[in-house]
Amino acid sequence: MTKKRYLSLILILGSLTALGPFSIDMYLPAFKSIAKYLHTTTDQVALSLSSFFIGISAGQLLYGPLLDRFGRKNPLYFGLGLYIVASIGCYFSTSLEMLIVLRFFQAVGSCAATVASMAMVRDLFPVEDNAKVFALLILVLGASPMLAPTIGSYVAAAFSWEVIFLILTIISVLILLAVIFFLPESYQPDPGYSLKPKPIIGNFLQVMKNPQFFTYSLSGAFAFAGLFAYVSSSPIVFIEVFKVSEKGFGWIFALLSIGFIGSSQVNSMLMKKFKSEQMVNVSLFSMVIISVIFLIGSLNGWFGIGGTIVMIFGVLSCVGICYPNTAALSLAPFTKNAGAASALLGAFQMAIGSLASVGITLIKSHSPLPMAGVMAASATVALLILLTGKRFIKNKIEAEKGAAVMAH
Structure with a gap:
């Protein structure tokens, strides 16, 4: 594997890994603005964070078997597609209930990215390189809680809270395009795998x-x-x-x-x-x-x-x-x-x-x-x-x- 190919794979897998944490942290500074817009309190807005966590818990268990049954890329397409639709929905949210439900589906979508990226490290890289690749992914993962709220705070101050979800939509579309064109299918579907x-x-x-x-x-x-x-x-x-x-x-x-x-x-x-x-x-x-x-x-x-x-x-x-x-x-x-x-x-x-x-x-x-x-x-x-x-x-x-x- 060439060095350029190696780095491009790590970059794509890293962005897949960071999608969930970015979705959690980026809108935190906008809680007050969201509460004001939706005529509620910041305590109530925090329920949209809880629904995201619940979606992530459920999704982890859902995608494991799907990735073994259908290969890595098809469940990933489904998850990223769901994430994009839910993010657009969050942008147009007019009530707290709508935001809470859409954040749940956004989380279920983001799970595909997290679970698939971890599985694909094992598929795509030699075993002796796994620890090194995981360490690089963790570096990307670690940077996201530092970058996301800072970016979110500037976006919320300069525009409005909805723009944060527009940015998350654009990021996920770019990741989907990178997955389609630059990420190989690393695992053959197993029709014998029971669902x-x-x-x-x-x-x-x-x-x-x-x-x-x-x-x-x-x-x-x-x-x-x-x-x-x-x-x-x-x-x-x-x-x-x-x-x-x-x-x-x-x-x-x-x-x-x-x-x-x-x-x-x-x-x-x-x-x-x-x-x-x-x-x-x-x-x-x-x-x-x-x-x-x-x-x-x-x-x-x-x-x-x-x-x-x-x-x-x-x-x-x-x-x-x-x-x-x-x-x-x-x-x-x-x-x-x-x-x-x-x-x-x-x-x-x-x-x-x-x-x-x-x-x-x-x-x-x-x-x-x-x-x-x-x-x-x-x-x-x-x-x-x-x-x-x-x-x-x-x-x-x-x-x-x-x-x-x-x-x-």
């Missing part, structure tokens, strides 16, 4: 019965919910409570993303010295301590904007170290059923994250308290699952070296 619910559910149940998968996937998903709590409530905390401008919010979001992305890169270095299991233990204990301090401080009004940013940075750094290692340990026992295991892992992560983001809207407090409360609760549950579940793991399988680098 009947029974064998598919059987595969999923077999994975769930594994104590190591169950323990690490659930504790990792609850830890990851801390990130969802932050994403869901950050527009309310910074724009409404601390009166930051839309542009200022974009920059704060970019700064805090460095905590999550930076720690996941530090994780790669720590992997050389420590086992994944040790890193999960330390990062989860630290996350509980930081989030509980954040909760107590929020109850007593200790933190201004600076202190709040420091606390969130601490929690996100713990998530950045914990999650890649729980993901690697969850998938380590599987050679067969690896596809079902990674789909379930993604679904758990998104479903529990969706619950966290809905939880934020239920706590009625015009302060950082809902964010701190959900972070502390999810970190504590993650630690309890880890400590309880480890007792049931009879023969633990270590994560492969480098696996934790690729798993986040």
